[in-house]
Amino acid sequence: MNTAEIWLAPAEWLPPTAEKTADALAAGRVTANEADAMGYEQLPVSAGLSAPQMAVRAARGALSLAGVAARDLSAVLHAWTYYQGHDFWSPAHFVAAETGAREAVPTGIQQMCNGAGAALRLAAHQLAADPGGAPVLVTTADRFAPPGFDRWGGDYGVWYGDGATAAVVGAGPVPEGALALRALHTRAVPELESAHRDVGVFHDVPHEGGAAVQVRRTKKAYFTDHGKAPFLDRLRRETSAVLAAALDEAGFGPVGPRLSAVLLPRLGRATARDVYGPAVAEVTDAPQVDLGERTGHLGAGDLLSNLTALAAGSGPHRLERGQYAAVLSAGAGFTWTAVVVQRT
Structure with a gap:
């Protein structure tokens, strides 16, 4: 893939509240061996915001870093792994609408935990195919809330934290603070x-x-x-x-x-x-x-x-x-x- 002219301006939004490993250990949610194998201190936990709502906050940070207005985006690619707050619905369109990207084409990306990689790949291909095209917004968000998901014990060797990330992906001169x-x-x-x-x-x-x-x-x-x-x-x-x-x-x-x-x-x-x-x-x-x-x-x-x-x-x-x-x-x-x- 020719990425010589492509840049990205990334941001994240994490909940201010967290569950501590020490507390999970004391409560019997994890074992001492599991805590040692992970080596992690805490997991951020959303107390009320849904995953797409967190994505909107991360998106605003990425747009600010890139110096790009939401109205000038050509596409919004939203990736996730778990429940987005409604059963039959497009979270990508919610992120676009709430961010103000009213002229962008929203698309949901379902490639599990490589969703951001898949979205970046699609964004880069779009920009390469349309030289001079408007930037693309990539977002991810997940909230691993009980009772549907046990963030500490639902998987082997993986503990899951809540949060959202975003990146504005564009072509041309790299904005200050962005990465080529x-x-x-x-x-x-x-x-x-x-x-x-x-x-x-x-x-x-x-x-x-x-x-x-x-x-x-x-x-x-x-x-x-x-x-x-x-x-x-x-x-x-x-x-x-x-x-x-x-x-x-x-x-x-x-x-x-x-x-x-x-x-x-x-x-x-x-x-x-x-x-x-x-x-x-x-x-x-x-x-x-x-x-x-x-x-x-x-x-x-x-x-x-x-x-x-x-x-x-x-x-x-x-x-x-x-x-x-x-x-x-x-x-x-x-x-x-x-x-x-x-x-x-």
Whole structure:
């Protein structure tokens, strides 16, 4: 993908309230071993705002950073992984309307936790196909509220935080505070989709298989049939491949530019150690960074939240002028995206 002229201005909005790991441990919601494997301090929890309402707040931050008016957007791409507050409805259109993007074409993106990667890819393709076209707004938002979702115990090795992210994606001169998109590469392995599906049955209505989403049940069945070790090995190999392809696309080589960091999906210390860390090390010796300590896994939002940290006006992970970083994203299905950005 030719991304030479494409830039993005990212932002996030996280709830001010949070549930602490120490409290979850004391209440018996997690075990000491699970807390050690995650290594996370807290999870942000929305006390009242729905996921799309949070997305609107993140969108306003991204528009402000980009210096773009909502009325000038050509498209709004909204991604999510879990319930958006209504049963039969388009949250993407809500985000567009509430943001003021009345001339934009809204589209919902359902690629699970790689939703931001899928949306960025579509935005970049649209801009490449229409040189001089108006910017695109990408948003993500998830709220993992009970009783439908147990953010602490519904999945193996993943704790889920509430929050929203956004990015204005445009072409041409890079606005102050935005990042230049140097590469974006995506890979998929569709045959792994059954790790998140009740094999042998399709349900007629939501939650027919149980009162709450239980990813542990489907993963356990998948590991029983196919083995956990081959599954993790495939995750490592695909992560290495997608990162290598993105770095090649961005022009990295023996005498090319150096990466300041590789930011990992926010899936916990054990997953970073066993899957993403070794996969990245196969490709580059750049420092690896996990920024999930105070957010947990943000559903479709990890990628843009990590990009927000790189673009931030201050902070330990802010890119300085001329520096490059790579950001990894992964989602059930499975799909992987690697993005390379530069502060110009």
